Amino acid sequence: MSMTPQVIKDQEFQIKFRGYDAIEVKAYLDLLAEEFFELYEQNRVLAEDIEGLTVEKQTLESEREKLEKEIKSLRDELQQARTGAERKDDDLAALQQEIKELKSQLDGSRKETDLAKEVVDAVERRMKSEQEKAAMRLREEVEAVESRVAEEREQSGQLRLENEQLRQRLELLEQQHQELKKDEMDFKTAIVAAQKFSEDLRRRVEEETAELMEKARQDVELFRRKAHEELARLPIEIERLQNRRVEVREELKSLLSTYLQQLDTFPGSKDSESEGDLMELYQTIQLPDVGALPSEEIDTLNPDLS
Structure with a gap:
C-alpha cells in the first residue's frame, strides 16, 4: 500500500485499556499528513522541473549537434576552397612551365623573343592578375570562414x-x-516505528490481561477445590458427631443408672419418688441435633476438629 496523506489521516488504531490518547494520536497523524503532503508536493514540483530541464537539455544538445554539423560543413567548404586554391596554384605552375618552354623556343629569334616577351608579359600579367584575384577571393573566403568559425566557436x-x-x-x-x-x-521509518510501538504495547497489554485472567482463574479453581474438600469433609464430621451424641447419651444414661443404683442402697420411703424424679430428669435431658449445632459449639464438643 502506497503511503499518502489521506492514508495517514484515515489510519485507525484499536482502543485498548491503558492506551494512548486518541485525540493526541489523531492530531499527531494530521501533523504528519500535512508534512508528508508538503514533501510530496515539493517532490512533484522538483520532478516537473527535472523533466523540463531534461527536455531543455535535449533541445540544446540537438541544437549543438546541428551547430557541429554546420561547423563541419564550413570546414569542408574551407577544405574545398583550399583544394581549389591548390589546383589554381598547380595551374599557375603549369603556365609557368609553359612560359619556360616558350622562352626556350623563342631564344632562336629576336622577333620571336620579343613576341615571346610580349606574350610572356601578357601571360604573366594575366597570371598575376588571376593570381591576385584568386588570392583575394581565397583570402575573403578564408576570412569569412574564419569569422563564421569564430562565431560558431x-x-x-x-x-x-x-x-x-x-x-x-x-x-x-x-x-x-x-x-x-x-x-x-525517514518519515516512513517513523510511521513504521510508531505502528510497531503500538503493536508492542497492544501485545504487552494482552499478555498482562491474559496473566491476570489466568491468575484469577487459578484463584477461583483453588477456592472451588477447597470448598469441595470442605463439603466432602462435612458429612463425615456430621456422622462422627452423631455417633458422639449417641455415645454421650449412653454415658449419661449409664451415669444416671449408676446414681440410681447408689440411691437404692440408702433406706427410706422416698426411694421410689427419687427414682421417678431421676427418670423424669433423664427424659427431660434432650441432646441437641448435630445438624442444628453451630460450628463454635461443635468445636467445643470436639477440640480435635480444630
Missing part, C-alpha cells in the same frame, strides 16, 4: 557554458530530490 562556448549551468542545476535538483527521498524514508 563563440556560440559553442556559450552553449557549453549554458550546458554546464544546466548540468549544475540538474545536479542540485538531483541532490534535493535525493534529500527529499531520504526525508520520505
